[in-house]
Amino acid sequence: MLLSIRDLNVHFSTPDGDIHAVRNVSLDIPEGSCLGVVGESGSGKSQLFLGAMGLLSANGRATGSVLYRGEEILGTRKVHALRGSKITMIFQDPLTSLTPHMTIGNQVMEALGRHMPREEARLRVREMLDYVRIPEAARRMAQYPHELSGGMRQRVMIAMATITGPDLVIADEPTTALDVTVQAQILEILRALKSEKHTAMALISHDMGVIAGNADRVAVMRHGEVVEEGAVDLIFFAPAHAYTRMLLDAMPRIDKGEPNHTATGAKLLAVKDLQVSFPVAQGPFRKPKQLRAVDGVNFELAEGETLGIVGESGSGKSTIARAVLQLLPANGGNVVWLGRDLSQETQAEIRKARKDFQIVFQDPLASLDPRQPVGVSIAEPLKALMPGLARDDIRARVRAMMDKVGLDPAWINRYPHELSGGQNQRVGIARAMIVEPRMVICDEAVSALDVSIQAQIVALIKHLQAQTGLSLIFISHDLSVVRQLAHRVMVLYLGRVVEMASSAALYRQPRHPYTRALLSAVPTPDPRAERAKKRVLLAGDPPSPLDRRAQLSFLKSRLGEDNPDAEQYRPQLLEVEPGHFVAEFD
Amino acid sequence: MIATGSTLNAEAILKGRSLWVDARRRLFRNRAALASIIALGTIALLALFAPLLSPYAYDEINYEIVSCAPGWWPSATACHAGGAHIFGTDAVGRDLFVRVLYGARVSLAVGLVATLVSLLIGVLYGATAGYLGGRIDGLMMRAVDVLYSLPFVFFVIILMVVFDRNFILLFVAIGAVEWLTMARIVRGQTLSIKQKEFIEAARAGGVGGFAIIRRHVIPNVVGPVVVYVTLTVPGVILTESFLSFLGLGVQEPLTSWGVLISEGANSMETAPWMLAFPAIFMAVTLFCFNFIGDGLRDALDPRDR
Known part of the structure; x- marks a missing residue:
């Protein structure tokens, strides 16, 4: 067994008391396999691995046992030596995980961490960047993180995490900040890493679709506990726990759904x-x-x-x-x-x-004034757009509206930070709907x-x-x-x-190649379909919107002068069927 | 989610909470701030009733008791024969206790009034410039830059010459300079708040420009503003003492803490009490303002409780 986690507990001491973030979790990751850890926000899925790797914030404390190839590493010095060489991590936000003032090449070289002749190190870095499919790797090595797109930065992160030849890569929501087409590219690289280099992986995600297409085994977490753990097909096709079933049912499906009938109003x-x-x-x-x-x-x-x-x-x-x-x-x-x-x-x-x-x-929290109780926020458009309403009338309408969107009217005086994300979004909906x-x-x-x-x-x-x-x-x-x-x-x-x-x-x-790529890039929570799926991957980065040639990405035959500032032909919409319009493409 | 709502009684839930009522409740729960309010209130009351507290007048010169050390009881020594001078006396025999309290009147009044003036002008000006943005913002802030570049002392001298020497002018002069920094701070904060989604949400809800500034921008810049205010009050008190030193501020026999401190500093080796007492009062006041400022900042932030 590559990594065994036994009875791991993570506690945080905060001014509001002790928070038990991870409760008695036991998991195994065999060599070369991928463990998917799925859960909603606050389920403790990230803290589990941060705790195991000794990376908790200062007020956190992990107890239990973590065995690497049978050796205890939790809270020992060994974990420092393993981290970054045999066990590496990839985080969600590639911009904040890269140092802004170091070139890509130097950062990856630093991750290499071993003393070797500079030329040899550069060669290794270049090979690695090629491996994660960064085009023009030699030129990119001299660039800084801000010059790269989000997808390219995440590739650099993967390169940094794999250049030492690790046994285990812990990927914490590696594609959450990326667009679906880019996500598909990154997942493809991670899959290749597993099959070609035989690297084991812990894939942490909130997205059942991402898990379905990549994991061998899946652990479902909720409130710090693993509620269900098993082979991927079992979890998806025969979930035993009610929470797993609820998660699967809640997932919007791109491959299913009753058609919505077209409305024909004025x-x-x-x-x-x-x-x-x-x-x-x-x-x-x-x-x-x-x-x-x-x-x-x-x-x-x-x-x-x-x-x-x-x-x-x-x-x-x-x-x-x-x-x-x-x-x-x-x-x-x-x-x-x-x-x-x-x-x-x-x-x-x-x-x-x-x-x-x-x-x-x-963002429900950002769109509400943090210094106003939610009732005031809901009433605001009413006061502005229907002046002359009596105070009592406004209050009555706010309460009625709150009731309609499923909020307790007694919460009229709560502040946004006292409500959850979903409740705040209901406030946002109430605010939009109150003026009818x-x-x-x-x-x-x-x-x-x-x-x-x-x-x-x-x-x-x-x-x-x-x-x-x-x-x-x-x-x-x-x-x-x-x-x-x-x-x-x-x-x-x-x-x-x-x-x-x-x-x-x-x-x-779908008719247009972009729509097809987009649809095929969306992961579905169905492991069999994901394995069988033929992906239509877009090559490389999405082009810069400042480049006028970008419009013709799918209609290269009409490309005029090859200059980013030159005016270009614009693909026209054609009606291929009544009500179905498609832009021209090659 | 924190169930703070449950601590409120049912009536409060129905009536609605205002930011200010909540803030007061939270401010009074903060011990340092509460102690500071009490201390500051005591100093203010002492200053107000100073003449009633002491048998001496602030301008009563007595060359027989020059530079007397503090003494709490009347005694046979020359210094305290006519009654105790609990803070001692200054270089011309005036009672230091009553002078410190008279000084408190001037210093606190200048500090508070000038700060309020700068607060009012600075917040409105800065929030307007920041919210409108673009060319108007540029013009308004260049005007601030021009005023900044005027030498302060030169500006005060001109004011004094044109309008005659006047106590009120001191407030105006100091306030007129202090608001510039306030305007810059508020403008910077406004620029960042303007980007927030809740401002866009208010615009989409049909709320007009000035109402957005009043209801959404100003309450959200309160944190840095309050902290800056608590730094301004001490700054203003020091500025006043500097002006008085130049002969442009309060004139003898009237006094202020700044004047007392600069006089005391001259004789600090022979008569340390002349420096110590005004300095203690000033330091306590400045500490109080800082604690109140911190308390207000926390109290006005509903996220932090």
Whole structure:
């Protein structure tokens, strides 16, 4: 047995008392196998391994036994020698795990940690960077972490973690901060590491899909305890514990789901050729370049309809939300709300119109003023948009709304930090719904939540829509969540629409290569399907949105002048079937 | 999730909690802050009722009892024959106790009023500049830079010459300089708060610009502002003593802590009490302000309880 953890307990002493973060956990990792550890936030899955490796914060303390090849290492000096050579770790955020002022090459070389001639070390580093598929490895070695994209940085982290030839790599949420297509690339590298170098792995994740495709055995954690442990197929196909079943049921599935029927109400919103760009400084004496965050987007929204907008980071989906809501000035195009062109109206008129369209934000805690009780936050749009309501009336409405979104009205005076993430998101929804809007934009409204909470919030949104006939624009990077809600789906790539179709058609028959890659990159909580899956991987990094050629990534044949600043042909949307639009591609 | 709500009674739950009511409750739970409030209140009361506490007048010169050491009881010695001088006397025979308390009046008044002036102007100016941003922000902050570059003493002398020497002017002059730093601090904080999602949420909720500054920006810059205020009060008290030293501040026979300390420093080898007593009062006051400042900062942050 490579690593055996026996009766491990982790305690933290805090001013509020002792916190028992990990309770009597026993796990085994055999040589060359992958143990998946899955659990929601606060389940103690990260602290388990930090405790075993002697990396707890100063107020933490680990007791029990950790055996490496039969030798006790917990709390001994041996663990320091093993860490970074035979047992290495990869963390979630590759930017904070890399030193900002050291070149990539030097950092990986430092991880090598052994004295050898500089030339030989450089060669080893280059080989390793090649191995994790960093293009132009020689040039990258002289670069600094901020010059690399998130995916490339995570590859560097993997290179650092594997260059010493470890027996065990502990990967703590290694892909959580990355886009799905990049996540697929990183997981591919980790799989290769296991099969080619026979490295054992502990893969910690909240995502059942990621676990399904990679782990041999799975441990499910909750409140610091392992509630169930077993072979991956058993956990997924015959879960014994109720919590495991609940987690699996709560996972949104991209491969299943009843189609949402297309709503056919009156037209509420029409967005025509919307353009938003931001100036990007190029140095003190150079003209700033224009970053086209949204570059000619058209869509309509009917009464009672849900439009899903999906895309990876930098695709412009949040910018569209803000431009539609007139929170950001558009550089061109029109936003027509019930026949009124909002881009022509004054600020005062727009403020009055806000009663009809509201927004729910991604981070429930950041979108609530930390110094206001939640009742005040919910009442705020009411006071601003319906002046003249009596105090008692406002209070009554706030309480009624809280009840509707599943919050105890007695919590009206609680502060956001006293509520959980899911409860705060309910506050955010209550704030958006209290003025009885006709359209709500949900900007990644469930992305920051645990899967079980996510499922509840999605159910709440559906319920509210059924009750009030509300129109929704549901923005998410997570295609499986969008599938559960949307009637129609629009796929964005670098500020332009690449495909737009009814939800049923898009998920059943994606046409554009980008949509296909995106759909195939989403991991499903089904180990057999994951093993059998043929992945459509996109090569390399997503291109820079400042590069005008990037638009033609899927239509290389129309590439004009090969210069990042030259104007290029823009792929046009073609209607391949009634209601199914696809951008041109090769 | 912390179930702090359960500590509140049912009535409070129904009536709504305000930031300020909560803050007061939390401030009074902080022992250092509470002790400081009591100490500061005592000093303020002493200063207010100074004439009633002592049989001597602050400007009563008596050349027979020059530089007397403190004595608690009337005695046969020349110094305390006419009654005890509990803090001793100064170089011209004035009772130091009553002078320290009169000095407290001037120092505390200048410290508080000038700080309040700087707080009011600085917070409004800084929050407006930071929230509006762009060109307006640039213009407003360049104006601050220009004022910064004026030599302070020169500025005070001009004020004194133009408007005649006046006690009120002292407040104005000091306040007019101190708000500049306050405005910069508040602007910086506002710039970072403006990026927060809850500001965008308020805009999406139809809340107007000034209401956002008042309801969301200012309460959230309170932490650094309060800390800076508690640093400003001592700073202002010191500035006043510097001006008085130059002959631009309070004039003899009226006095302030700054003046007393600079006089005491001159004779600290022969009559250490002349330095010690005003210095102790000043130090205690500054400590109190610092503890109250820390307490207020914690009390005004609902996350920290």
